[in-house]
Amino acid sequence: LSMTKRSMYIEKNCSEQPEDRVHVVPGQSDYLFVCPLLRTREWYARPQEQRQEMMEESVRIGSKYRSVRLHTTYSFGLDDQEFVVAFETDKPSDFLDLVQELRETKASAFTLRDTPMFTCRQRSLAECLDALG
Template identity: 75%
Template sequence: MELDEQKAKLPRQFVNFTFYRSRPEWRLLADGDKQRCIDQFVKAVDDSRRQLLIHSYSTVGLRTNVDFMIWRIGSELEPLQEMTSRLNATEMAKYIEPIQSFLSMTKRSMYIDRDNPEHVEDRLHIIPGKSDYLFVYPFVKTREWYARTADQRQEMMDEHIRIGTKYRSVKLHTTYSFGLDDQEFVVAFETDHPADFLDLVQELRETKASSYTLRDTPMFTCRQRSMPECLAALG
């Protein structure tokens, strides 16, 4: 009961995933100039950790249009904007560009996890960065989904949830974007075992709820690395 009361007092969180790619000019710089840019950028990121939870991920070699991602979580929007302004003022900003950004918030789920009721509360407060890999994508349901009754949707989600509980190595973070961004949800899966995530997604494709998916791309495969490691991997 005491734990439930503590969770209830936690503020809802704003969540942002921003994906960056490097420009060709970056690889033409001298090594000393690159290191100076990296050091300044890393300091700007670290200066924002007092107000935000920040985790960095490398996507080098995993997609052709993105090189790294920064996952940021905070209780207010202003620190997200302040951090972005700080990053834009660095020398590194001349050589990288954001190519995708997802904004969302934590929220109590409208569906009941009958096997793990605590999972509902977990969605209000994210503690990220516990696994080597993160898989992120936007998610939009069809209008037909919302035309179904609450009981019909819960029944379909029961199947969805049962499958998810089979893959204990995969941790799901569902956040909500209604009115905040183009998608309705942002889903992020943490795991140390990418094969388990692949098998989970393939099995979920066969559920009845899956037929009500309008969009669930682009999908990003991300490997957790320190900010200096992410930038060093740019070449």
């Protein structure tokens, strides 16, 4: 369970209108990768300015992968994780490279858990039912 809300970290790095970022609008990409995200207590003990700098590094990296679209929802107190992130793409190899590069960021050291990762394929209901046999 998670909900949408405006991120405090991407105001100046986002080309979308602020009101657009509180709605998750699924695209038509072939793949969707979904995972929970839980930060460490040390992350929240850091000043907001330091967290902002670390998140800006992640945003810069993410912006290099134009084929990957990110959706972030929030779960504080609603579920076992703090965030649920979903990445849409037609190019799983770009997603793989993105995650590999994000693992090397300063913010990554403050990730307590980001599993399980769910890999999903875009299919119509009829295709799903046919696949069941």
